[in-house]
Amino acid sequence: MPSQVTDIKEFLEIARRKDAKSARIKPAKKSASVRTSKSKTAGGKEQIKFKIRASRHLHTLILTDKVKVDKIKQSLPPNLTVTEVGGKEKKTKK
Numbered sequence: 001m002p003s004q005v006t007d008i009k010e011f012l013e014i015a016r017r018k019d020a021k022s023a024r025i026k027p028a029k030k031s032a033s034v035r036t037s038k039s040k041t042a043g044g045k046e047q048i049k050f051k052i053r054a055s056r057h058l059h060t061l062i063l064t065d066k067v068k069v070d071k072i073k074q075s076l077p078p079n080l081t082v083t084e085v086g087g088k089e090k091k092t093k094k
Helices: 008-016 066-075
Strands: 002-004 022-027 048-053 059-062 081-084
Touching: 008 048, 008 059, 008 066, 059 066
Parallel strands: 002 059, 022 081
Antiparallel strands: 022 048, 048 059
């Protein structure tokens, strides 16, 4: 069951719990039909989502500040499996 967390300290406490299994870091999905993306806020900053899988819930934290994103990446516990999803990947034709 998904739940959104708005407080950074609360999110890091969830990441330190025993039932936290893995974390994913991904940019918000962009709209394919329209050139203006939904992942950007009114100020033009891109949203980054941190998702932590616990035993019962999937906790999500959404940030727009690049400095905070880098600090939270460093603050995640080492026993947590962290995967970065998305980015600039090139597809090859078959």
